[in-house]
Amino acid sequence: MPTWQSYLDQHQDQYLKELLDFLRIPSMSALPEHSTDVQHAAKWVVQRLQQAGLEAVQILPHTGPPVVYGQWLHAPDRPTVLIYGHFDTQPADPLALWSHPPFEPTVQDGRVYARGASDDKGNMLVPILAVEAMLKSTGSLPVNLKVLFEGEEEVGSPHLAACIAAHQQLLACDLALSADGGQAGEDQPSLGIGLRGMCALQIDVSGANSDLHSGLYGGVLQNPITALVHILDSMRKADGSIAVAGFYDDVEQLSAADRALLSAVPFDAASYMATLGVPALVGEPGYTPLERLWARPTLEINGIWGGFQGEGIKTVIPNHAHAKLSFRLVANQDPDHIIQAVTDHIHAHTPPGINVQLQPELARGRPYLMPADHWGNQSAAKVLHRIYGKQPLYTRSGGSIPACTILHSALGVYTVGFAFGLDDEQFHAPNEFFRLSSFRRGQVAYCELLQELAGRSA
């Protein structure tokens, strides 16, 4: 009788080919013109889950981009585990900076380069292949399994909460595993216990009813770009902290224990700066870099535009200007409260002579924090220790996975981060890649974790 180990061994060539197929689908959820590609990726996942031997595979009926579900529920008295991931990707621009086209995956030096390779197609395919290997080799799984793969994570999962609420009974489980995320290093496992939340909005500033000659009209008109940069600069104090009234009110301050766990995680500022090519680190005073990245909220301007962007000079007072802002939030900030505080700040700092309109994004992720010693983490730590030969670090991430918070509030379960991305893999940037060694190691780790969880009761 074959084992899942030998089954995995025999199918690696096929699995790589399938990963490349999956990566060819340009399922960029932020771009409306790619919504059919997101649908296409969902259908690809449905077919792949059926092939793996999962049952009741379906696109869940709800309003929003497709959410794919599958199950295998033939392990009575064993816990029920739900695996989460996403098949949508970030946009690929700026295209000029890619060495290979982002949706023509290229294997080179043990890595596969493509948009979505690490975040999250490579990572989400891993548990599907692990489950297939167990089902095809032994005919069963050690636990009851449900899977939930969504197509709008990269825009903040605006429809996921309603979808999960509508299918609460179908999705009921004892523990969730997230196949979105990563490890601390190739030789250093980690378990993520915290994620930042997020909210975002666009500011649109409009002035006169047309662009105007800056010589003939300059001196009496409020320039929309001038107003916009004033508003944006007013949101930050000279020390780098955020000047929006009430912004920090609900932030859970770091305890000594929290700071000790964080300080156990190595952070080499010099090599971090060298890797990114920046001359200095900046940020909120009174916190270490990892505390700023993982346990403090931020404001970033993700984009800005207005007026003439071509070569040379166009002496114009443009009639509109725009910026996109996003905020990373930590426990216990509420995205709705933050949007309100920011809105109030912007209105209070809007200069005369122009009009400002705000477009808050529907996508809002609450911050997430889970006990380090939760039973799910204990099982995962055992498996990671066995595979890596080291105890995991307990880390947080500055990023947001809205699903973790939604699963906690809708289903009452915590999510163990169990994924194999690494920090240098350029997710959200040009030349994203995933290590084939992680792809393989993840499959083994998932098989072992499901076995480990069989002995746990929720």
Next chain:
Amino acid sequence: MPTWQSYLDQHQDQYLKELLDFLRIPSMSALPEHSTDVQHAAKWVVQRLQQAGLEAVQILPHTGPPVVYGQWLHAPDRPTVLIYGHFDTQPADPLALWSHPPFEPTVQDGRVYARGASDDKGNMLVPILAVEAMLKSTGSLPVNLKVLFEGEEEVGSPHLAACIAAHQQLLACDLALSADGGQAGEDQPSLGIGLRGMCALQIDVSGANSDLHSGLYGGVLQNPITALVHILDSMRKADGSIAVAGFYDDVEQLSAADRALLSAVPFDAASYMATLGVPALVGEPGYTPLERLWARPTLEINGIWGGFQGEGIKTVIPNHAHAKLSFRLVANQDPDHIIQAVTDHIHAHTPPGINVQLQPELARGRPYLMPADHWGNQSAAKVLHRIYGKQPLYTRSGGSIPACTILHSALGVYTVGFAFGLDDEQFHAPNEFFRLSSFRRGQVAYCELLQELAGRSA
């Protein structure tokens, strides 16, 4: 024997057709991909000057876009007058806001709509047609005439000073007339005595070596857009004045007489605001709107860009951001000094963690101020009074015509503004137009002015 009046009457249909031909050439000097169109426009002007009967018509040899010259020098003991204009245009974007394509001129309700119709193709064609009418009807001109038409006014004439210096003897004259500019109103003539100067630069801010995920990296990195808006906002004080050290040092303060001339010019703030669709006028305190527009320097941000500009969210820390700034200057500010002061300010206000590079534009225009009672103005005032039935106002313009300053310093002559654009004609904006009534009136006015100048000695 025909008169110039009857000659003009007989040729209006042809002249309009020729204006439309001229306007079809997309001679946008700011856009490198249109440099052959600027060449094409120069050749069109050469041919048109030859047809009008001018002599020695040529593209002057020099480094830079074409400068067209022509002459008629058969009026001994009469003054020599040089007529200036430009055949390049502003860019046409945003195209979506044009009712007709910008380079497919459309005649409607006595107006011709096209990019460059008013600024400056319509206006510069006027004196060519006037000269033709005099030469073809009477065989001579009342003065010695030179013409100089350039192809880079809309980018600030960066090569014109060197070209004029190289051809100083050829261009020597007693007075210049500018066919670029306008009148105070359809029923109100004016003589411009002041123009603002200009200088400009681009700021390029760069951060990490690639775009980065704002969740994973946000909190320790200086965001190039954040740095850029901080730098830009630091350049303006809360009261609207400019915060760059030394910026106002060389400004010639307005005398009581200057203020009296300016206050004679009507300015209806309410209708100005209504026309432009702005809720308030702003600007430097202590000055009237016309003083701010004509006699005070300004800073405008003409364009800004960086990061994600598409629909929806892309949670990125972009790795670069850019802005284009321009400054309007008044007597006796020096563009080189201003560029230096701004450069110093930017370096002093650059936050850590990013790199800033500045690209000062070569194009720099000195401000221009001419005595209201100069003999050239006296002649022009006589003609305008005859045609409009009113004395001209003595105005200034907030715009820049580098040629006026260059002609003054290189040839020692003042330039009388003698052109027929009107303020509502949307130059530098979508749906630019020129009134056919101004096109016709200008031809008559130029014939009369050349006759009037015949009696003047330089």
